[in-house]
Each structure stands twice: as C-alpha cells, then as structure tokens.
Amino acid sequence: MKAILISGDGQNPSDLYVGETPRPDLAPGHVLIRTRFAGVNRPDILQRRGVYPPPPGASPILGLEVSGIIDAINLPEPYGDDIGWAVGDEVCALVNGGGYAEFVAVDIRHLLPVPKGLSLAQAASLPETVLTVYANLMEHGSLQVGETVLVHGGNSGIGAMTILLGKAFGARVIATARGAAKCAFARDLGADLVIDSDAEDFVAAVKAAGGADVVLDIVAGDFFGKNLACLNMRGRIVQVGFGKESTVELDLRRIIAKFAILTGSMLRPRSPDEKARLTAKVHERVWPLIEDGKIRTVVDRTFDFADAPAAHAYMDSGAHTGKVVLKL
Numbered sequence: 529m530k531a532i533l534i535s536g537d538g539q540n541p542s543d544l545y546v547g548e549t550p551r552p553d554l555a556p557g558h559v560l561i562r563t564r565f566a567g568v569n570r571p572d573i574l575q576r577r578g579v580y581p582p583p584p585g586a587s588p589i590l591g592l593e594v595s596g597i598i599d600a601i602n603l604p605e606p607y608g609d610d611i612g613w614a615v616g617d618e619v620c621a622l623v624n625g626g627g628y629a630e631f632v633a634v635d636i637r638h639l640l641p642v643p644k645g646l647s648l649a650q651a652a653s654l655p656e657t658v659l660t661v662y663a664n665l666m667e668h669g670s671l672q673v674g675e676t677v678l679v680h681g682g683n684s685g686i687g688a689m690t691i692l693l694g695k696a697f698g699a700r701v702i703a704t705a706r707g708a709a710k711c712a713f714a715r716d717l718g719a720d721l722v723i724d725s726d727a728e729d730f731v732a733a734v735k736a737a738g739g740a741d742v743v744l745d746i747v748a749g750d751f752f753g754k755n756l757a758c759l760n761m762r763g764r765i766v767q768v769g770f771g772k773e774s775t776v777e778l779d780l781r782r783i784i785a786k787f788a789i790l791t792g793s794m795l796r797p798r799s800p801d802e803k804a805r806l807t808a809k810v811h812e813r814v815w816p817l818i819e820d821g822k823i824r825t826v827v828d829r830t831f832d833f834a835d836a837p838a839a840h841a842y843m844d845s846g847a848h849t850g851k852v853v854l855k856l
C-alpha cells in the first residue's frame with residue numbers, strides 16, 4: 529500500500545515522500561479502514577522531527593486520526609452478528625499511528641460513526657482533537673457549567689475545539705491568539721473574550737474579566753506563571769503541550785494559596801481500554817452536539833496525499849486556523 533514515509537532525519541517537511549509499505553496486520557478485535565482523509569496534528573510534526581517517538585507497538589507511520597471505509601473486520605468468537613459495524617461503513621477513528629496510509633488497522637472499540645451531515649474530510653478532523661480536549665477539559669479539568677475557561681492558541685486545532693466544546697458545555701471561554709486574523713477566527717468560533725497575546729497583557733485582561741477556573745495550556749514557558757496569575761481559587765491548570773519551554777519555575781506557595789490543581793495528560797500512551805472508554809464517552813456526549821450543529825468542524829485546508837510536505841510546511845508556518853487534513 530502507499531504511505532507517507534520519512535527520509536533522512538525528518539527535520540524538514542520535504543523529508544516526507546509517498547512510498548510503498550506492507551498493509552498492516554489485522555489483529556483480532558480490529559478493523560481495517562481504507563483511509564479517505566487523515567488529520568494532520570502538531571504531534572505528527574514532532575514525530576517527523578524525531579522528538580515524539582511512537583510508543584512501543586504503535587505504527588511508525590505518521591497520522592493519529594482518519595476517516596474512511598471499513599475494508600475488513602477480524603473479530604474473534606464469541607462476537608455475535610450484531611457488532612454495530614459492517615464492511616463498507618463510513619467511519620472515523622483515533623488511530624495509534626499509521627493514519628498517513630491507504631489502510632490502517634484500528635481497535636474496533638475506537639471507531640466512531642461519521643456524524644450525520646458531515647463529510648469524510650470534516651470527520652477526519654475530529655477524533656484526535658475532540659478526544660484530547662474532552663479528556664483534558666471535562667475530565668482532568670472538571671469543567672462545570674458557568675465556569676470560565678482560558679485557552680491559548682485559539683486558532684489551533686486544540687484551541688479551536690476548546691472554544692467550541694467549552695461553549696457547548698455551558699462555560700464562558702476566554703481565548704488568546706497571536707495577531708488580529710487569528711483573534712477574529714477565535715471570536716467567530718464563539719469565544720466570549722479574545723485577547724491578542726502579542727499586543728496585550730493577557731493576565732490583566734483575564735483578571736479584569738473575572739479570572740479563569742480552568743486553563744487548558746499548550747504554550748508553557750512564561751505563560752505558566754501567567755496562567756497561575758489568572759487562576760481563580762480552586763482553579764485547575766491542565767497542561768497538554770508546550771510551544772515554549774517545558775521547564776518552568778514555580779513557587780509552590782502560589783499553588784497552595786489558590787488551592788490550585790496542576791495536571792496534564794497525553795492521549796497516545798493511554799491503554800486501548802482507556803481509549804475505548806473515552807471514545808464511548810465522546811460518542812455519547814459530544815457527537816450529538818456535533819450533529820445538532822452546536823459544535824462545528826474547523827477544517828482550514830485539505831491537501832492531496834502526495835502534498836503531505838506542503839501540509840506540514842503549512843502547519844510549520846503557523847498560518848493555519850483550525851485543522852489541516854490530507855486527502856487520499
């Protein structure tokens with residue numbers, strides 16, 4: 529099958545090329561998806577560069593989310609006839625790597641239907657981002673109705689979904705972004721307050737707006753101390769990435785004084801059972817909101833499969849607003 533492979537050290541988008549590789553094995557309890565679209569995420573860029581290696585047992589091929597058609601199913605006994613899925617069904621899924629390929633094998637419990645009314649391109653932009661944001665905002669961050677969320681990079685895949693999910697679950701959302709165009713994008717998604725973090729001190733603006741109960745952060749560095757300054761009593765900081773340095777200075781008295789919780793998590797190393805639990809939860813709680821139009825998709829650009837280098841270069845440039853997907 530065709531897949532996007534990496535030549536050299538992967539430091540440049542031009543190190544990606546279309547090559548031939550064997551189809552993945554289909555272990556019991558797994559389905560083979562004929563990929564139609566694959567979401568491009570920041571972790572793919574990090575993996576290409578060699579700083580985010582795939583976990584043991586995972587496909588070395590890039591790609592964490594896909595949409596496509598079920599091509600084969602391998603279910604051990606005693607599954608009955610009614611397994612909920614059939615060959616030919618349109619699906620989308622979180623995958624443990626291997627998304628940038630013609631075929632990808634997926635644990636059957638990690639499949640999601642294409643939400644009614646959405647295209648396969650839109651569906652491919654959802655699993656990685658929705659599962660990450662749901663887990664971190666609703667579970668680790670324990671977001672409650674009426675609370676205020678602060679998210680940085682409101683133009684990013686994760687940032688945009690945090691705005692959409694936060695609003696859909698009854699929170700007030702404050703977003704930062706860099707530059708007028710990215711701020712306008714975040715405002716258009718429904719953020720209640722948008723701050724240009726290049727032009728303005730976001731701490732003063734967030735405090736003036738009543739502070740934040742949950743901060744979902746992907747920047748770290750000096751933003752860490754600023755996030756803590758914005759945090760309300762009993763607030764939660766959920767760290768899911770770092771655009772700046774991951775090493776920060778912390779006076780623990782600031783955590784104690786605010787009764788604060790500092791946490792974070794990763795999606796990829798979670799066990800198959802844990803991903804199955806999270807997928808079921810997202811299907812139950814988030815899919816209806818998408819089908820009702822309360823959460824929209826934010827596909828910025830679609831690139832042809834062979835143009836994966838251009839897709840990575842586009843994400844590297846930071847010019848994107850929302851999600852980038854590859855079309856197979």
Ligand SMILES: NC(=O)c1ccc[n+]([C@@H]2O[C@H](COP(=O)([O-])OP(=O)(O)OC[C@H]3O[C@@H](n4cnc5c(N)ncnc54)[C@H](OP(=O)(O)O)[C@@H]3O)[C@@H](O)[C@H]2O)c1
Binds near residue numbers: 570682684710771793
């Ligand atoms: N923990 C998990 O399970 C998990 C899962 C998925 C993703 N992530 C992480 O989440 C982050 C976002 O992923 P994504 O796919 O949404 O990527 P993305 O669309 O490329 O978003 C990156 C965002 O971070 C902002 N940013 C980067 N450096 C910054 C800085 N120094 N100051 C201010 N803003 C900065 C960017 O702003 P500009 O556009 O202005 O550059 C952009 O909005 C990444 O760090 C990724 O590794 C974590």
